[in-house]
Amino acid sequence: MRRLLSILAIALATAGAAQAQTGQAMLVLDGSGSMWGRIDDRPKITIAREAVRAMLETWPQEQEIGLMAYGHRAEGDCADIETLVSPAPLDAAGLASAMERVSPRGKTPVGGAVERAAAELSGAEQASVIVVTDGLETCGADLCALGDRLAGGEIDLTAHVIGFDVDDSEGQLACLATATGGQYLAASDAATLTAALGQVSAPEPAPSEPVFVDEFEREALGEGWSVDHPDPSGFILDGGALVTMTVQPGYMGKRPDQANIFRWTEATLPEGDWDLAADFSARMGEVQSLGGRRAIVQLGRYEDVDNNISTYVFRQGNSNDDLWLRLRAVSGGTETRAEVEIAGDTRGYDLARILRDFEEKGARLTLEKRGRDYVGRLSMNGWAMQEGGPEEIETDPVQILRSSGDPAIFAGTLGSEQTVAEFSRIEIREVE
Structure with a gap:
């Protein structure tokens, strides 16, 4: 599809489709080396931390949330995936503190991180994974196939993927989101990343009777x-x-x-x-x-x-x-x-x-x-x-x-x- 509008317009227009945010969620933060890249003369990792903190200000109280990161401990290691905070009732200060420990340096194992997040959310009736990544999969995972497996799994899991300074709207990142009923959103700077995170964390509007x-x-x-x-x-x-x-x-x-x-x-x-x-x-x-x-x-x-x-x-x-x-x-x-x-x-x-x-x-x-x-x-x-x-x-x-x-x-x-x-x-x- 042609993307004619900014991410802010996309976020508003698709608010009813988020389908997430009851039960448990896992935020997966990119800690790969490219997150030291700069936008408006600021490191992307810094922008990402601030956007996540803004998201947590309006996070639904009934929704448990955890934090996972990849690529932040070793260079060239596709197994470098760590759960920093297990899903639990919101502790915004604790999550913010954990994000400060993410120092980008490694690869981008998006598929491996999402699989591990799904395993940790397996006890939830409804679960969502929110991935913030500034790059494509670099560890060989087939994200489309992964999305199909997750969609056919035992739990109701939705994966949302935010491509930060990377547009993969017709590729594997979007395929992972779409296969699970989630959204792929592209963000190019601090404002659009904040808007995208606000979109996928927004509660679904309550069903209403026809007027x-x-x-x-x-x-x-x-x-x-x-x-x-x-x-x-x-x-x-x-x-x-x-x-x-x-x-x-x-x-x-x-x-x-x-x-x-x-x-x-x-x-x-x-x-x-x-x-x-x-x-x-x-x-x-x-x-x-x-x-x-x-x-x-x-x-x-x-x-x-x-x-x-x-x-x-x-x-x-x-x-x-x-x-x-x-x-x-x-x-x-x-x-x-x-x-x-x-x-x-x-x-x-x-x-x-x-x-x-x-x-x-x-x-x-x-x-x-x-x-x-x-x-x-x-x-x-x-x-x-x-x-x-x-x-x-x-x-x-x-x-x-x-x-x-x-x-x-x-x-x-x-x-x-x-x-x-x-x-x-x-x-x-x-x-x-």
């Missing part, structure tokens, strides 16, 4: 909905679903006269943070030798073509016949995008099976707002794009100062072929 829900259990949309440029031949309520099919090529936000944009007018989006989500299934065509149907299923907030934000699954229909998850924001006519390719017929995906799963099993689209940052998310219902792949995919965040308009859904095409979608549920949750 608005519609499951379409009736025969007509009713007064709670309006339809832009309605063409009644293109939609119907049937069997607890809003069934809609393409009547005019385009998408929500492309043209002012776009037919059958469904606005949820009775629902009000909260002033603060929120999740807008819709469950759907869709018939998006068959695999074809020269590219498939240019189908689109869309969820967003819509005022007009110059002011809207939406996330959508988009079948591009080119010779690669690829699928994308896209987040598109338009504010005052200025467009910003973030997108990630989620499947492609020429890239080892079974696209025919994926299209069947969209039609038969369905998925959920979510537009998430955190502060001024918005993220698009696709969650599959017990299936994945590839065997062993994630069942949830999200875009990088897009930042806009404000959004306006009604919650809205749409399904269509950018070509002549029809797309048929069934929306079975739409909901809004307020996030504290």
Whole structure:
């Protein structure tokens, strides 16, 4: 994925995904020789100690925490991994004192340290490992394989990895985090390292009941909905679903006269943070030798073509016949995008099976707002794009100062072929 924003924006946008910080945690601090490198004329080890102390000021009291370091006692020794403080109720002064004993000099055995941390956390019902490293693995560990093993282990363990002055967002460090359901965050200086540590230590927002829900259990949309440029031949309520099919090529936000944009007018989006989500299934065509149907299923907030934000699954229909998850924001006519390719017929995906799963099993689209940052998310219902792949995919965040308009859904095409979608549920949750 393209990283379009600073780590501060990423931290805010992904606050709901941390999934950690109940039970026990182990902070793993890089003590390799490169931590004597300088940023803004200050040693990285000094910056790291200060950032950790700032994190501990807001550490959840119910969460036990320990401290481990590697590479701080010997040069060239991949076994140089030491538990400085075993997981216990927070003792900020004790942890700060232990960090002062970390004098960088050795190698970077990230995998070995995480394995040892996992072993020490094996008695916890939920556990997390937070790694701060300024370099890549130098002792031969396969971090992707390690992440897979930890994900399949007996304990609920999440590994978060912060790359400090090293960006490995498409490499092994990120792979370790992603495989365990954690986050990989890149930090380049004191401020972004402090923000990243604050992100992974933040308690997960408490689950809340939806403030608005519609499951379409009736025969007509009713007064709670309006339809832009309605063409009644293109939609119907049937069997607890809003069934809609393409009547005019385009998408929500492309043209002012776009037919059958469904606005949820009775629902009000909260002033603060929120999740807008819709469950759907869709018939998006068959695999074809020269590219498939240019189908689109869309969820967003819509005022007009110059002011809207939406996330959508988009079948591009080119010779690669690829699928994308896209987040598109338009504010005052200025467009910003973030997108990630989620499947492609020429890239080892079974696209025919994926299209069947969209039609038969369905998925959920979510537009998430955190502060001024918005993220698009696709969650599959017990299936994945590839065997062993994630069942949830999200875009990088897009930042806009404000959004306006009604919650809205749409399904269509950018070509002549029809797309048929069934929306079975739409909901809004307020996030504290």
